[in-house]
Structures are given as structure tokens and as C-alpha cells.
Amino acid sequence: MGRIWEFIAPARLGPGFRHLVLAFWTANLADGVMIAAGPLLLASLTSDPFLIALGAAAPRVPWVLFGLYSGVVADRVDRRLLMLGTNLVRLGVVAVLGAAIATDVVSVTWVLVSLFLLGTAECFSDTTASTLMPMLVEKKDLGIANARVMVGVMTINQLAGPPLGAALFVAGTVWPVVAQGVCIALVVLQVARLRLPSLVPPAGERSLFRDVADGVAWLARHAAVRTLALTILTFNITFGATWSVLVVYADDRLGLGGFGFGLLTACAAVGGIVGALAYGPLERRFSLSAMMRVGLVVETATHGILALTTWPAVAMLVLGAFGVQASIWGTTSTTVRQRAVPAHVQGRVTSVYLLGMQAGLVVGALLGGVLAQYGGVRATLWFGFAGSALILALIWRQLPHIAHAGE
Template sequence: MRALVSARLGADFTKLWAASAVSNIGDGVTMVAGPLLVASITTDPALVAGAVFVQQLPWLLFSLISGAYVDRLDRRQLIVIVNVLRAGALTALATAVATDTVTVAVIYAVFFLLGTGETLADTASGAFLPAIVAPDRLASANARLSATFTVANQFAAKPLGAWLFVIAAAAPFGVNALTFAVAAVLVAKIRPVPAPPSRPRTGLRTDIVEGVRWLWRHHLLRTLAVSMGLGNVAFCAAFAVFILYTRQRLGLSDVGYGFLLTTFAIGGLLGTAVAARLQATFGATALLRAGLLIEVVTHVTLAATTTPLIAATVLIIFGIHTMVWGVIVVTLRQRVVPPHLLGRVGSVYSLLDLGGAALGSLLGGLLARVWSVTTPFWIAAIVMALIAVAAWRPLRQASAA
């Protein structure tokens, strides 16, 4: 597979692809181990959900600023530096866990730093890809990266993270630190790309406003960003307490929780395999609309069921939807946004998308504390139904974009 990717998309993409694969394994391990670590210290739903919230909070605080700097700085070097710093933060967390000095506050602090790094590295990666991949190969490159994310982050890493945590609580975080270090080396080996044409230096605020204004004036991208921003409030309100949901509602063990999360990966892998064929057959508009309906059905089913097999089945379908939706939206954005604005427009999109996730994570813990672990799922279903109604007509532009 490595040779095939290299031949079709170039050696530089292969390095970026390999770095993504390695770091996604580490990210997935921490995604599972993080809630398990907090849940080993406290059973308070709000505190468990807070660990997710603090990692997403930087998207609310720094997303627009990060986008502006991504368009000002060397994107390749920025990714390298951020990966090195994230490796250091995770090493500190692993040490605290191993020496039994870890607290909820320490976990929150490290996760906040990881989230801050994500606002820079993820935005820079999305903006960097069009510089090393030809425009007509962007959809293929995004599909391969999505497939790698699915296999590494969601399929391989989730049970691995749960298993490592059971063996030694510090191990998952040490593994993630190592993966970030390896990813930094791989990205550093990518050839420097020519800098974009120089522009008159403007203030940070002016740069940010330019990105916000461009996205807001593009009707389709605005609809997609707002829809998923609100949708992520609903989704993350439900899934912020997923570890408690699997224990209390489905009766699963910690390892069972990790395996249930891999159903996302199974669906995601299927989604990346069929995304191009589905889009050619049905068009982007039909797929995006169908995705909104799938989100409604997913939340209703998870709220109502107590059977792990039913939950796993609906999560596979949901995983197909997320990958198909993601490939369509990311490729569309990379094609229509001017190169010098990719970082800022991408950061505005991420602010709405992941900022919504941060708010949802905080809200989900509070809802579960007041009512039950299924309450956020019922509310999410209602919210997604309203979003589907509002976005239905604007999405008709997607197939023509």
C-alpha cells in the first residue's frame, strides 16, 4: 500500500500519510485511556465529560488565532514543532500516572495543551496538503488519510488503548508521546514547499476577519459549518459520557467499551472505501442529506437500546456516514478556498465544528448528572432533526460545487 500511495500521490504525501498513521494510533490510544483514567479517579459524570471538554476548549479559544498563524508561518515546520511539544506534554502525564501523582487537574492541564496543539497542527495539515498533492488528486489523498485515521485511530488504537490501560495506566500516554515524536521526524523529512506569493503585512485581527468574512459569504460552506457546529453540540453532549453509558446502559467492561468504539472504525473504513463510488452514483447533495438523517436515527437508537449488538450496528452505519461526509466536505473546501486563505477559513470551520463539540461535551456531563446517561441522546436526536430541516434546501448546491 505504501508503494501505491507513493507512486500515485508522491513521496512527500507518503511521509505525511505515514506521520498521520503513527500519530493517529497514539491519539486513539489516548482517546480511550483518557476517560478511563479520569473514571478511575472519579465517577462524577461532569468531571469525566470535563476531560473531553478541556481538550476541545482550545478550539473555542484559539481556533481563529491559530488559523491566522498557519497562513503566516511555514506550515511544515509548524506541524513538526507542535508534535514535539505534544510529545513532551504526554511524557509528563505518563510520568505523573506512573508515580501515582496524577490528579484530575493534571489531566485537564495536559489535555488542554494537547487541544491547543491540535488547533495549530490540524489546521496546518489541512492547509499544507494542497501544496504537496495535485488538485485532481485531493479527493484521493483525503480518502486515504481518512482511511488511515479510521484504521489507526479508531480500529487498531481503541482496543489497544483499553488493553494498555488495564496492563499499566501510564502506558497509553507514553505510547502516544512516542508516536508524536516519530510523526515529527517524518514531517520534517518532507521537502520544503515554495512560499505563497507575499502579501502586504496586516494585523492579526484583519487576517482573522478576512477568513471569517470569506466563509460566511460562501453559502454552501457556511451551511455545512453551521450545521456541523450545532450538530457537534448535540453529538458530543451524548458521547462525552459514552464510557458511563456503556457501563450503566449496556453493561460492558472497560475492554468491551474499547471494542465498541472500534465499530466507528469498521463503518469508517467502509465509508472511505465507498465514498467516491457513492458520490459518483448519488451526488454530494443526496449523501449529505442522508447523513443528517442517519445522525437522527443513531441518537434515537442508542437512547432506546440496552443491547450492545444493536448499538454496535448503528455505530457502524454512523461511521460510514462520518467518513463519506468528511471526504466530501474537506475536498470541497480545499478546492474552493484560495490557497492563502486555507488556514484561516479552515480555522473558522473548525471553530464552529470543534467549538460545538467542546460545548456539547460540557453540556452532556451536566445533563447526565441531572437526569440520566440517555438524556443527551434524546436531546441530540431532536436537535439533529431540526438541523436536517433547516439545511435540506441549501445542501442542494453541494453537487454543483
């Protein structure tokens, strides 16, 4: 057991990393349960594909509204206390939603409002969490540290979480919410054990606008990180469109039903585990730009193959391959950004980056819902393919510059 834990969280990364990785993993179990349970809950209340897609967008909207401010807060206050506070808020929202479901007063509006409030708390929590890794781990170890986090994210968030969420939903609509509450409580306990190095806040009185402007300006001046942020924004529009209707796709196109949605996300998670475990050897053998190029080609092809097939086995294999690339891309892009951005502006630059990422998912989910409503699920998938192919062609020559941004 000790050897397994040493492989997962090497001692050289420090005890703080171990507490942080456990907090990440537990939070991702909570999110993974709701990946399946959230759409299923909405689908049990309405058959309107636009409202179901709106449920995928609701947690992302706060990033558009508060994302930049969350970065300023993360650079100004005690980051550990901020994470504790935001997760306590999440716990309160989950408790109220669970009570509404248990008393049979829940509605589509209630679910959407709860998802919005959870997204608001997660906006501040996730922005802050993204700044902690470079505070605890040396730059040279950030790649392996982020890969270890990604193993847990893929294993727990997308492999264990969605099937568990779907199974709990079948047992009773309130049980996924109860499970999420327990997980968030465990996150609070892990964050409470963190010990972070001190960080000097910006000196003097500074306006919110000035702090936000500094973060935006830093990213705008750094060509590679700027292009990386634009890549995430645009590819998340196409990805968000496809993912927002995946629960409908699993039923209408593949005939798998509600549990099949969790099965599809689990296939992506299996691929993600493979990608995360292989990251170290791949990083030593191939250039980061080659890994990024291959990954984006795989993502582009995913949309097209899903649009063409009605065979569950093919869809599962394709989503498994997508999971491999998503894991490798996510680890690489996070590591590049963390290496390139100075500690004192990590919160603000990260918030700009995450704002683009979440805004892409919001726009994609809304587009996916509209396209599915008027043109069917295949229209959404073909949009994902065509959009991804166009973006990839435009950024192909820039990918080597992105990959070496942190060197």
C-alpha cells in the same frame, strides 16, 4: 506489498502525500489510544459524570481560545516548521503526564490541564495539517487523497487505537501515555521529511485582527462553505453530547464495562473503513448531495436508537452504520472545503471552520455532562436525536449547494 501501498497512496499523488499520510496515520494512532485511555483514566480518578465529560471538552477549549489565531500563524510562517514545533510541544506534555502517572501524583486537575495543553498544541498542528493536502495534491485528486487519509483515520484512530488504549490501560495506567509519546515522535520524523512548495506570505505589516477578519469575511461571503461550517458546528453539538457520555453508556446501559467503550468505538471504526474504501465508487455513482443527506439521516437515527436499546449487539451495529456515514461525510466536507478555498487563505478559513467544529464538540460535551448528571444518559441521547432532526430539517434544501461548492 507494493500493490497494497500503491492502492493506499497512488504514486500519482506524489511522495509528499505518502509522507503526509503516514504522519496523519501515526498521529491518529496516538489520538486513538487516548480516546479510550483518557476517559478511563478520569473514570479511575472520579465517578462524577460531569468531570468525565469535562475531560472530553478540555482538549477542545483551546480551539475556542486560539483557533482563529492558529489560522493566521499557518498563513504567515513555514507550515512544516510549525507542525514540527507543535508536535514537539505535545511530546513534552505527554512526557510530564507520564511521569506524574508513574510516580502516582496524578489527579483529575493534572489530567484536565494536560488535556488542555495537548489541545492547544493540536489546535495549531491540526489547522496547519489541514492546509497541506491542497499544497501537495491536485484538486481533481483531493477526493481520493482525503478518502485514503480517512481509511487510516478510521482503521488506526478508532479501530486499532481505542482497544489498544483500553488494553494498555488495563496493563498499567502509564502505558497508553508512553504509546502516545512514541507515536508523536514518529510524527515528527515524518513531518521532517516533507518538502512543501513555497507559499508567499501576506505582503506588508498586517495586524492580527485584520488577518482574522479576512478569513472570517471570506467564509461569510461564500454561501456554501458558510452553510457547511454551520452544519458542522450544530451537528457536532449533538454528536459531542452523545460521545462525551459513551463511556458511561457502555457501562450503565449496556453492561460492557471499561473495555466495552473501546469495543463500541471500534465498531464505528469498522464502519468508517467500509465508508472510506467505498468512497471512490460511491462518488462516481451518486451525487454528493445525496450522500450527504443519507449520512445525516443515519447520524440522526443513531442517537435515537442508542437511547432506546440496552442490547450491546444493536448498539454495535448502529455505531458501525454511524462510522460509514462519518467517514463519507468527513471526506466529502473536507474535499469541498479544500477545493473551494484559495491557498493563500487556507489557514485562516480552515481555522474558522475548525473553530466551529471544535466549539460544537465543547458545547456538546458540556451539555452532555449536565444532562447525564441531572437526567441520566438517556436524556443526553434524546437531546442528540431531537437536535439533529431539527437541524437536518432546516438545512435539507441547502445540501446540494454545499456539495457543489468546490466545482
